[in-house]
Amino acid sequence: MGNSAWDTVTNRAVWLADGVAGLPAGLAGGRYRCQACRERLVLKGVKPGAKVAPYFSHPNEKACTRPQQEAQLDADTEVVIRLRDTIRAFPGFHADVHVLGEDLDNPSGLPPVIICTHGETTVALEHPGPSLPDSEVLRRRIRAVREYHDGARHVWFLRKDPNQFRRRGSLTVRYDGRDEEHHTVAPTEQQEAIVAAGGQVYWLDGRLVLIPYGVHWFLHPVRPGQDWTKWPKWRSDPRADWRISKPSPARDANCWGWYPSPCRP
Ligand SMILES: [Zn+2]
Structure with missing residues (x-):
């Protein structure tokens, strides 16, 4: 009933x-x-x-x-x-x-x-x-x-249920003069469908709203005179960088980052 x-x-x-x-x-x-x-x-x-x-x-x-x-x-x-x-x-x-x-x-x-x-x-x-x-x-x-x-x-x-996201890793983001650690997630097909139709997706996590942005990985181009062939493999490549797409993650984003924002009463 x-x-x-x-x-x-x-x-x-x-x-x-x-x-x-x-x-x-x-x-x-x-x-x-x-x-x-x-x-x-x-x-x-x-x-x-x-x-x-x-x-x-x-x-x-x-x-x-x-x-x-x-x-x-x-x-x-x-x-x-x-x-x-x-x-x-x-x-x-x-x-x-x-x-x-x-x-x-x-x-x-x-x-x-x-x-x-x-x-x-x-x-x-x-x-x-x-x-x-x-x-x-x-x-x-x-x-x-x-x-x-x-x-x-x-x-x-x-x-914020395991069915509603797939965790990828984390990302250090410089925000307001401080480094913050954000989680990155792989969007599901359904979440991508919502965003592609012009909708917005957020997650509720207790008193936080997790706001997604797009993360796009790229390598800075090699400048004249630079030689990266001898860069040790075990060190992270300083050319590796990322850019953001917001307020909605762009369709071609590599993954989504979560910006945690406190819920306002
Ligand atoms: Zn029924």
Whole structure:
């Protein structure tokens, strides 16, 4: 029994703890769908005097056929709802949870997206679960967000979970007059697909946001009169250097560096 459902009429995520005022009870023409298995859900417990709190039931009170995904999506949706409430607490910000880019047969596995507006600015904010669906599913979501609000920034906050990055090494970066050690990662195909579509990817690590930039390795050219053939192999080549691409890593970056930035409350 899930705590959330896709309302296919409004394309919003229904979160039971928000209340169900104004929503029709029962099967309601099949408008409520399970996020995990796509079965039509029945909204129960909404009649005045009902002895149970409102809940969504699979037909005939059967259990979901994809119980693990159901539990995972419910947990991921709850995290998204809490983030929505945090955003709503800021004066002037509006935030709602939408179900975009889903089709009836092929669930994306993504929790709802938060559409956040402040004045003229709209940001689509994603906070997926432990792993990302494949790139084609992500592109479907990206297109749907664009159709919903052309010009919205599409921002993905990933978990710092082993599924969400592959560590490469580290990089010493001179920043603000000090040397800092940054981690470098190899982006996954999905992360590259998000950036290629104009989106932005960040990782949340406790109270840090890890902001990626592109790392491009290169060798400085040999100057006239220099002879590098006798340079000992075991010493690092002082011609080796790197340049950066930001604010988004360029497509041809060799790897991504992580700039750790404290979360502002
Ligand atoms: Zn289900």
